[in-house]
Every structure is written in structure tokens, then in C-alpha cells.
Amino acid sequence: MKLILTQEVTGLGAPGDVVEVKDGYGRNYLVPRGAAIRWTRGAEKTIESIKKARTSRAVRDHDSAEALKTRLEESPVQVKVRAGETGRLFGAVTVTDIAAALSAASGQEVDKRTIAVGNPIKSLGSHEVTVRLHDDVSATVALNVIPASD
Incomplete structure (x- = not known):
């Protein structure tokens, strides 16, 4: 086809x-x-x-993709998720959650379709994801998954 x-x-x-x-x-x-x-x-x-x-x-x-890349790679982005007492997540961190956290941290909208997560994120702690901002500009972003305080 x-x-x-x-x-x-x-x-x-x-x-x-x-x-x-x-x-x-x-x-x-x-x-x-x-x-x-x-x-x-x-x-x-x-x-x-x-x-x-x-x-x-x-x-x-x-040029704006390069500027956004430097902003995203500067410091780890905090992603708040629901977790149990032992630190185990209820489900996994979705690309929608990551996109919302990246948009809040950078002040610019990040499309969830541009985010590549290697393995599903199912635990608290530090993780890395790749965000394709442009055809030849990719940013490797450090995520810090923390429990949400309800």
C-alpha cells in the first residue's frame, strides 16, 4: 500500500x-x-x-530546538507519580506524564510523540529518555521519578 x-x-x-x-x-x-x-x-x-x-x-x-535542548539537558526533570509504601509505582510512567513534566520545566510545549523511552519506567529514581526536537536535534533528558504527595 x-x-x-x-x-x-x-x-x-x-x-x-x-x-x-x-x-x-x-x-x-x-x-x-x-x-x-x-x-x-x-x-x-x-x-x-x-x-x-x-x-x-x-x-x-x-535554532529554537537547540535552545530547548540546552534547557532540557541543564538539570533533571522531576516527574511525580503515585507510588506505594515500598517505592513501587502503581503502573508505569507514561509519555504523557513525561511530556507534561518537560513542558512545565522548559516553559515550552513538548509533544509526547517525540519522546522515546527505552524500557517502561516502573520504579522511583533516576532514568533517561530521549526527546527528538528536530530532524537533527535530539536531547537526552535526565528524569527523576519521585512519589507524589497526596
Whole structure:
């Protein structure tokens, strides 16, 4: 199945790219989530507008991505989660929790889709996550998971 990506998809491509994927992956995952649209001959204009918007944002955002990277890497970010008496978490720290903490710490909105967590965070303490801020700018952020005081 041939698709046009409308969002960044890790391991597949950037917005405006035309990709060939398995039918089930495209039909059941990418298209329903709005990450891609079906490729047609008429969609060539859509590709050009997506790429034009992406390049204008890329030029404008590269410097702000570098500035945000230095702000995020300066000091550890505190993530408050519910935990039991022994320090075990109720569930895991989600990328939504991390995005909210990063946005609060940096003062700038961080999209949860740009956060890559290696293994699920299920314990208190220090952890590291990678945030892709731009095509060629990634920040490694130190997280300090602490219990929330209810």
C-alpha cells in the first residue's frame, strides 16, 4: 500500500514522504490515527504543500530546538507519580506524564510523540529518555521519578 505521511513516524519517514507499507499496517494503524493518507495522483499537490510547510518550519525551528535542548539537558526533570509504601509505582510512567513534566520545566510545549523511552519506567529514581526536537536535534533528558504527595 502506498501512503503519504502527514506526521513523523519513527522508522518510516517524515511528513510529506511517500512510503510503501504492508496493507494491514496502513489500513489499521497509520490511516485511522491520521499519520498518513492514501496516495493518489491528485495527492501530489498535498505532498508539495506538506513539504513546503515542513521546510519553512525546519528553518525557523532549528535554532529554537537547540535552545530547548540546552534547557532540557541543564538539570533533571522531576516527574511525580503515585507510588506505594515500598517505592513501587502503581503502573508505569507514561509519555504523557513525561511530556507534561518537560513542558512545565522548559516553559515550552513538548509533544509526547517525540519522546522515546527505552524500557517502561516502573520504579522511583533516576532514568533517561530521549526527546527528538528536530530532524537533527535530539536531547537526552535526565528524569527523576519521585512519589507524589497526596
